[in-house]
Amino acid sequence: MALAxxxxxxxxxxxxNTWGWYTLAWSAALLAGAAWMGFxxxxxxxxAGADPMIATYLQGREQFGAAVLPVWxxxxxxxxxxxxxAVSDLAGRFSSIVDKLDHALHVxxxxxxxxxxxxxxxxxxxxxxxxxxxxxxxxxxxxxxxxMLAQIRDLERFTRELRDMAEGxxxxxxxxxxxxxxxxxxxxxxxxxxxxxxxVAQEVRHxxxxxxxxxxxxxxxxxxxxxxxxxxxxxxxxxxxxxxxxMQSAEGMIDSVLADFRTMTDALVQSSDLLKQESIAIQxxxxxALVQLQFQDRVxxxxxxxxxxxxxxxxxxxESRRHYEATGELLxxxxxxxLDALKSTYAMAEEHAVHGGSKHVAxxxxxxxxxxxx
Amino acid sequence: xxxxxxxxxxxxxxxQVVGIALKGAGYDVIEGRDGADALTKCTGQKIHLVVCxxxxxxxxxxxxxxxxxxxxxxxxxxxxxLTTESQESKKxxxxxxxxxAWVVKPFKPEVLLGAVAKLVLP
Numbered sequence: 001m002a003l004a005x006x007x008x009x010x011x012x013x014x015x016x017n018t019w020g021w022y023t024l025a026w027s028a029a030l031l032a033g034a035a036w037m038g039f040x041x042x043x044x045x046x047x048a049g050a051d052p053m054i055a056t057y058l059q060g061r062e063q064f065g066a067a068v069l070p071v072w073x074x075x076x077x078x079x080x081x082x083x084x085x086a087v088s089d090l091a092g093r094f095s096s097i098v099d100k101l102d103h104a105l106h107v108x109x110x111x112x113x114x115x116x117x118x119x120x121x122x123x124x125x126x127x128x129x130x131x132x133x134x135x136x137x138x139x140x141x142x143x144x145x146x147x148m149l150a151q152i153r154d155l156e157r158f159t160r161e162l163r164d165m166a167e168g169x170x171x172x173x174x175x176x177x178x179x180x181x182x183x184x185x186x187x188x189x190x191x192x193x194x195x196x197x198x199x200v201a202q203e204v205r206h207x208x209x210x211x212x213x214x215x216x217x218x219x220x221x222x223x224x225x226x227x228x229x230x231x232x233x234x235x236x237x238x239x240x241x242x243x244x245x246x247m248q249s250a251e252g253m254i255d256s257v258l259a260d261f262r263t264m265t266d267a268l269v270q271s272s273d274l275l276k277q278e279s280i281a282i283q284x285x286x287x288x289a290l291v292q293l294q295f296q297d298r299v300x301x302x303x304x305x306x307x308x309x310x311x312x313x314x315x316x317x318x319e320s321r322r323h324y325e326a327t328g329e330l331l332x333x334x335x336x337x338x339l340d341a342l343k344s345t346y347a348m349a350e351e352h353a354v355h356g357g358s359k360h361v362a363x364x365x366x367x368x369x370x371x372x373x374x
Numbered sequence: 375x376x377x378x379x380x381x382x383x384x385x386x387x388x389x390q391v392v393g394i395a396l397k398g399a400g401y402d403v404i405e406g407r408d409g410a411d412a413l414t415k416c417t418g419q420k421i422h423l424v425v426c427x428x429x430x431x432x433x434x435x436x437x438x439x440x441x442x443x444x445x446x447x448x449x450x451x452x453x454x455x456l457t458t459e460s461q462e463s464k465k466x467x468x469x470x471x472x473x474x475a476w477v478v479k480p481f482k483p484e485v486l487l488g489a490v491a492k493l494v495l496p
Contacts, residue, residue: 084385084386084387085386087387088386088387088390090387091387091390091391091394092390094394095390095393095394095397098394098398102398283398286394287395287482287483287484290391290394290395290483291480291481291482291483292480293387293391294387294388294391294479294480294481295480296385296387296388297383297385297387297388297458297479298458298479298480300385301429301458347428347429347457347458347459348458348459348460349460363480364480365480365481365482365485366477366478366479366480366481366482366485367482367485368484368485368488368489370478370485371475371476371477371485371488371489372465372475372476372477373474373475373489373492374468374469374473374474374475374476
């Protein structure tokens with residue numbers, strides 16, 4: 001008998017490791033069956049009612065069930081609770097990942113979003129436009145300065161003309177002086193009759209002398225003005241050259257800064273796009289993970305059904321003992337009521353499949369067209 | 375303003391999984407751990423849709439839907455049954471109780487969201 005019970009217990013242990021919870025009910029039935037077979041060889045119906053050994057065995061078997069089955073049930077409940085807690089925690093972590101991903105995506109979209117008023121790209125475009133208008137304004141100022149320089153150069157041409165005119169005045173004065181000298185000679189040759197003419201000639205010579213002085217003064221002043229204009233023109237040209245170089249340098253620097261900024265914003269936009277793509281992929285993975293996490297609910301239901309079925313076992317053993325006590329007939333426990341009770345608790349198609357003999361049935365997540373709308 | 379969905383399931387992890395899918399789509403979620411608990415949670419709340427399990431302790435999903443539909447405020451609130459049950463007889467029970475759709479677990483988040491979007495009250 002001891003060997004038979006030990007054999008049954010061994011079967012239970014093997015069933016636990018190999019097939020899991022599903023086999024517990026079967027193992028317990030085997031235990032009962034193996035024990036019964038140990039007695040059946042030497043016991044006939046009708047005689048066993050008086051056999052104290054059998055009565056003791058049946059009582060012991062009942063006590064065995066009463067002792068072991070609640071422990072199994074508690075282990076199953078504990079495992080179910082642990083699994084549920086762990087999966088809840090896991091689901092919470094997935095939720096946190098999704099939230100953080102959404103936040104990162106939102107922040108990065110501010111950099112890459114072309115439509116957003118505050119986006120990095122929008123800020124760049126606005127800055128580029130403003131700097132371009134500054135450069136255009138500087139170029140316009142340079143063009144005005146060049147026009148002014150051209151006018152100054154024209155002034156220099158005018159002063160040259162003025163100098164030529166002053167030289168013309170000096171030349172006319174010299175010729176007038178020569179003419180007055182000839183007039184004075186002719187007046188002297190005329191004697192007393194030319195005395196008045198000599199006075200006129202003398203005045204004309206004075207006038208020519210003053211004209212020559214005025215011509216020289218004009219020429220001198222024009223020269224001074226010309227020198228001043230030339231100096232101003234040269235200074236303006238030097239200033240213009242310096243400003244031109246400065247503007248070119250500023251334009252180059254602006255272009256360089258904008259290019260760096262463009263590279264940076266392009267990289268940010270690329271990162272943002274990449275993050276968006278990765279986010280979509282991760283959300284797909286999380287969606288798949290959410291499907292897989294639902295296994296806990298199914299496993300929990302199966303374990304609950306098996307545990308509830310195990311709770312029926314003591315009653316079966318008790319009934320077996322009562323039957324023996326009443327009739328003296330030693331019957332093997334009938335698995336059918338237990339299996340029927342187990343079957344009546346099934347909610348999932350996979351439970352029915354496993355009950356029917358399938359060893360591994362993995363349910364598939366329902367597609368949209370599998371939803372039933374009423 | 376976000377619409378509110380009542381999720382009723384005795385499995386905390388399932389409530390969480392459904393919650394992640396719904397919150398990710400912008401819905402507010404209220405949870406009930408069984409039918410009886412859900413009836414107390416929804417009192418005074420504007421509920422735009424219910425996602426409900428069938429097999430639960432204290433009060434099962436079918437009974438809950440019947441009781442829920444008796445409340446004047448929720449007479450027209452759509453209910454989606456989300457369950458491992460796939461038997462036609464159970465579906466008929468759900469339909470008779472007043473459910474609008476039957477989704478079998480495990481579910482794909484996008485499939486559930488599609489059904490929710492189709493039925494949720496405006």
